[in-house]
Amino acid sequence: MLVHAPILAIAVPLLGAFSLLGVSYINRTLRNVWACLIAAFTSAMAVAVAIRAFTEGVVVYTLGAASPTESVTAGGFPIRIVLAVDGLGAFMGLIAALAGVVAFIYCFQYLREEEGKSLGLSLLLLLWAGILGMVYTGDLFNFFVFLEITSIAACALIGYRVWESRPAEAAFKTMAMYTLGGLLVLIAVGILYGEYDALNIAYLSKAITGSLLDRLALGLLLGGLLMKAGAVPAHMWAPDAYGEAPAMATIVLVANTQAAIYAILRVVFTLFGGALASPGIGWLIASLGIATVLVAVLMAVVQRHLGRLIAYGAVSQLGYMLLAVGVGLVARGGFGEVALTGGIFHMINDAASVGLLFLVVGAVRRAAGSVDLPSLGGLGHTLRWEAGFFLLGALALAGIPPLNGFASKFLIYESTFRASPILAALALLASILLLAVVVRAFQGAFLGPRAREASPAPRGMLVAMGILALVIIVFGLFPGFFIERIVSPAVQAVLTGREAYLAAVLGG
Amino acid sequence: MSALFYLLLAIGTAFNGLGAFALMRFPDVYTRIHGATKCTTFGSIFSILAVVAYGFYKGGGEGGTLALHALLALFFLLITNPTGSHALARAAHRAGVKPVGAVVDRLEEKK
Amino acid sequence: MRKWGAWAASAVFIYIVYLILTLWTGKLGLWSPGELIAGAVIAVLGAIPLAEVVWKRGDARLLQPHRWILFIFYLIGPFFLSMARANFDVAYRVITGKIKPGIVRFQPHLKTDFARTLLANSITLTPGTLTVDVDDDTGEFYVHWIYVRNPDPRPEEVCGPFPAWARRIAE
Amino acid sequence: MIAELGFLVAAAVLVGYVFVSMGRLAAGPTTPDRAVALDTINTLVVATMVLLGAALGQVVLVDVAIVYALLSFIATLYIARHLEGGPL
Amino acid sequence: MSVIVRTVSRVVAPVALAFGAYVIMHGHLTPGGGFQGGAVVASVVALLVVAFGCERWRKWTHVLLPLEDVGAMAFVILAFLGVGATFFRNVLAGSGGLFGAPVPQLGPNPGALNTAGTLPLMNWAVGFKVIAGLGAVVLLLALFGREDG
Amino acid sequence: MGNMPFVVSMILVAIGFLTLITRRNLIKLAIGISIIEMGVNLFLVSLGYVKGGIAPIYTYAPPEARAMVFPTPQALTLTAIVIGLATTALMLAFAVVIYRHRGTLDAGKIRELRG
């Protein structure tokens, strides 16, 4: 059973998504139970894969071969699709599992039956499976396919609230950007295939020589993935999508964006790690990251829509991660390692804090019927828990010391300062500005006189928010423990794990 | 035997070309449909018949399959082409395209 | 009962098409047993959704074999000849540009769908004429005539013997 | 075999005719004109495909032509249906 | 559409269905397979919609969506068959049973239907899925917004 | 001839990008994405072509054939085509829903979300 854990973590949610509609025709309670079972099983499998990857090294699973480890044929080249999970992939799997479980707990009471709950659950499972497939795969074309699964499932979820106009518009915009990004990735895959007649990441990584075409492919891959992640020149879709998607989808969308960052890491450090991972690309990514941070924070100042405000906050956090990746690439080892530690640790912190904020926004939308800041106010009188969670998430987002955001952001600032003090100063400034923005949002929405009636969120939604709050607090209190246990293997997999990855997939 | 193929092919390409040029020469939609449908269908019949003859000449399962499948394609062309043209002509008339220089238009009178 | 008949007819039709497609697949016989079984299954299943479309009341007369022989004879003989004539006619019109178009109406007195379809498609493929519309109730044909000789023609003037053939084959 | 070269040449000529039809598709003053051009291109391409199936010596290629002959009809019907107007 | 189009559709629809089924059935021998044949058969749905109007087929949406689920699930379950060795292992190839025969001769050959293991079954699963899915898309788009004009 | 198919596929991609940038109708944007997908599909398939090769199918293959074209790009292209269709269908559904709410398809007029 555990041998098959990587594929079961992907195939079981797919099977669940396919069967969910059929089960929902029979009985709704049965469907809920079935969905819970699938979700629990999937996250258990993700955790199992993570444990194996952290303890035994790279987990390899060959699809369709006589045995899972038989990844290469007699000639020494892989022909079948290989799942290869190293520390980084396992870490991303954990983030996806966290996001998925929280989203599931949340959505059972958030979605309404008459709005198409079965379809929404099904799409959520598909999105989840897509993210897991993206981070576990060791095959470039397969990566593209799962990228498209996440694109389509995410866009369908963003357009979930069809009785309004703006979700559909946001979804259309997102769809266009995602599809373009996916097509750029596909062109890059085609170029690499045409040059080396292979699709396996490890085999390609060994074969890549750094020719002109390889540079072209690297540029296309980075362009497509940055489009998918929502970095600055292509960030227009992200606030709309985050702001208009239903809350439980948003947290998985955040995980999806981080999967794009994961892919950038994979491409830069593993696929092109041998030939083309030059500091120039690192500076490019870092400058894009700082631009994303600044633009997003400046845009967040003027927002009057709570969801979009938080969405811009989420985009700025993405910028921090890109900054860390860039700095890590500028100096491989030394302070680069610190930067990567901060960046990768920031991924899970970001998923927790931004996710918590979005869940609160969803609860507010459900309770008050609107998320326009001028029309809100005084919600703290009735929504006590939500107010507390919002404050917690906001402080974590801004990086206030006892919370988890501080630990990772501090690492990023420190390393960035050593690379370029100006960048570090800009990042710090943006962080302070962000703090002001979220505190103003908190004050506008939850404090002050009571503007309208609101009913508190049901218990299931509170439990989901509570899990994330717990993650924020625990990670903030014991950052060293988690960095050592789960972040450090991922960082090592990025920085020095390329040889181990190639050896595990290609044998010898 | 080759002479037969060449003859059929020559007739087929000639009429297909006639259809394409009729498409360019005629003044309005209906006359273009006339030219295009009649000539391309007739030309395609001959072109495909050349292939059918070739298939039967080759013989065996391979040639037989070639001939049969080509005949099937021909059959589809024969029943779908005029129908599609009819649908287009009817649609054009309903969309308000008048026949150029028509001496009589009974369908217009009917409405 | 009629429902079952429609289903059976559709199934047989699908089966025949499938068998034509897979001719010469067997080693000794024309079809291998696998193909026969697979075709049967496909025909039985595929006929379920299509039965109500394929079969209409009064189609049974199309199953008489002499109509098929007539149809093939018609295809090879008069139809093919007038098609050839049609093409030279188009060539003549393309070169000289001599046209006097118009849409005329005539009443061929055909009742069944298949007869009307056969006539319409024949008209479209033969000299100087193109079916534009068919009146569902009265069965009147509206034909675009590339060189109108008579604004109110009899059927024979427009399309020669085709209505008689259509009646013989499909009515 | 010599006949195969003949098929190839005929196919090339037919593709040349597609150019002429494409001119009508580009120029056609009304949308029905363009639809007629598309219909003509469909027929020409089906004929080309059958010819090429014989010329390239692979029987299985002819299936593509059958699919095309079937499905171009549906596209034409949709275009005609849209031009007619009225509810579907 | 006119009576002519409807009559021709009555002839073309079963032929296209048979041809699509042929393409799916012979996916491992001739060009085609589940997707291509499924697309051909889904075009039959499109043909019926355009020729006979979509109101008549409204009840099919309730059939097509579950059918798609069934096709997708069948595909995953066929993939799960190989989980004794690995996921997607072609366990039926060379087993001698259904579709388990070897190729009659290596190199060019006329092809035998009874080969290729799970491939024909997977073709059918994907074919069902594509038929149902694309047919449902066309029907849903055609039916959208019909109540109020 | 040279590598004309590659150049042509890239020209198709460029035409699609041009459509995306200069046109504002939502359905036209979907058409632009379709054009890009066509270009990418052509690129993939032409990558696998081998001079003088026959189609990678053994059924009734000519026995004197020397080589077969590469099958992998064709398999990849099949996947890409179906993904393209799914994308197109979903985008058009979004366009229809947007039109339902806004009464227009002009992206310039419905950019209330710009920001």
Added chain:
Amino acid sequence: MKRWLFLASLLILAGYFIAGGVWLRPFGEPARSEMDRYFIEHAQTEVAANNVVTAIVFDYRGYDTLGEATVLFAAVVGVALLLRRARG
């Protein structure tokens, strides 16, 4: 102004793409072919399928096909969600 900037960037992008097309190896002469030769040689013995493409689609790269089916499923579910809800 913005439009011209867009067009200029597009021209650069198009030049980039087309240059990529030109730089690529000559059409029809792949440089390396281990994987595809393996597929062509082993499809008949390992999978017992005559059509190598289908053998790849459903056996060697069956997992991709699962993903593709999932994409289609997601699209159909999305369309059903959008169009069904907006109607009611």
Added chain:
Amino acid sequence: MTALHVLTLILVVVGAALAFWFRDLLAAVIALAGSSLLLSLEFYLLQAPDVAIAEAGIGAALTVAIYILAIRKTHYKEEE
């Protein structure tokens, strides 16, 4: 053979350019269908019959169908 390739590829580009150029959405869809059809022919020439059938079935019939259904549900002309 080479001439066929060149002709078909030029036609594909012409069709795509027309699909870009036409303001009338239906005309653009017709041009896209023509381009897709010729692309299918090019796949056929590149010895990829599987892809050609898929492109024929999906590009010629189903894409046109869903585009036209979407156009029916929205405006006919592209707005300036």
